[in-house]
Amino acid sequence: QSVLTQPPSVSAAPGQKVTISCSGSSSNIGNNYVSWYQQLPGTAPKLLIYDNNKRPSGIPDRFSGSKSGTSATLGITGLQTGDEADYYCGTWDSSLSAAVFGGGTQLTVL
């Protein structure tokens, strides 16, 4: 059971937009930065978003992040079949003194 709650799966058509939610509490998302990771099948996770809404160099602006209170959201526009992957949110939990990840969301581009 993950500390951060994500929907197990989301789906949308190519070219459309999708959002993935990550719900936590005041001890984690509420008071710490959120990062998002993309894990393509059979590969290692890759950083997509850090500090809630910043994109590392090389990440297209189709990917965006936001945070409000104790929840965070990853948005992906202009969906491509190559975006099919598992997406994870992560943050620090100040009560646990631990880095925590969500349970992951599988994105299907129909």
Added chain:
Amino acid sequence: QITLKESGPTLVKPTQTLTLTCTFSGFSLSTSGVGVGWIRQPPGKALEWLALIYWNDDKRYSPSLKSRLTITKDTSKNQVVLTMTNMDPVDTATYYCAHTLLITSSWDWFDPWGQGTLVTVSS
């Protein structure tokens, strides 16, 4: 360019101790703010953070696994070693190491990650 690579046994027996090595390039663990973390992922399951070590030898462990984990660094070899005692079949997972920077007082992100190494625990 920062790269990391995990190495260690692919098969361990129950009750044995696992020792994994993360060998990295493109950064130094003697540089202020730099850190390396370990994360694992059981087959078909989610990511689970295990441990972190920073340039100043500050070490942080997953509370649920703290009694079984030890993380150390060898700055001269550009390596970080994770040991996990009393291995069990439920510890079967792909183990990743990853680079991080201490920006706030805790942890903010991992980037990049190593390719991972699959460790199977079985008699």
